[in-house]
Amino acid sequence: MIIVALTDLHGHIGAIERFSEKLKDADIVILTGDITHFGRRSEANDMVEAVTRYCGSLFAVPGNCDYPEVGEFLTEKGQNLDSRCIELDEVVLAGVGGSLQCPGRTPNERSEDEFSRILDGLRDEIPSGKPIIFAAHQPPYNTCCDIANGGIHVGSRSLRRFVEDVKPVLCLSGHIHEATGVGRIGDAPVINPGPLFFGGYARILCDGGEVTAEVLRAF
Secondary structure, eight states, X not given: OEEEEEBOOTTOHHHHHHTHHHHHTOSEEEEESXXXXXXXXHHHHXXXXXXXXXXSOEEEEOOTTBOHHHHHXXXXXXXXXXXXXXXXXXXXXXXXXXXXXXXXXXXXXXXXXXHHHHHHHHHHHOOSSSOEEEEESSOBSSSGGGEETTTEEOOBHHHHHHHHHHOOSEEEOOSOTTOOEEEEETTEEEEEOOBGGGTEEEEEEEETTEEEEEEEEOO
């Protein structure tokens, strides 16, 4: 099974066309937030339709720049991974959306306490026996994926504790545009492929219980 992960789309629907061949190759696409740029249901619909034109199976978490109705739309479509886990044949997908408070304030923010409560509930729902891929818009604390301009780590400590406890085989993130890269918490790679308009994506191969991932550029 091939999974393609994109993040920080910010409503750039035209850029999806530049990813079309990569999306056609995928069995599943995961979007890790900021699907729209302060958009609502109609913009989310446009972005999801643009992706599912090439790959029909999509799961997503909303980002901090997505209004709450984006999450509601994803839930109606059966595609919302926020605060949920979904068991597939080879892996379990788990996710959480939103971000910590931003300097400019955005419509979908959560406190560390909120993240902690959500992740405690999610931890209890995750079935055992399969590799876990964890998708979050907000990166966990203290990897290369959460370093903002100025060299400050701005990730979530609650998310880091979750990754340390649950031990997913992979953690997908986004949010910090300048922090594209691959970090690590324990044995788990932490990946921020960078905003859609930078051309980055993660390609994940699930094969017989083994999960491998790489960050690539489409353009």
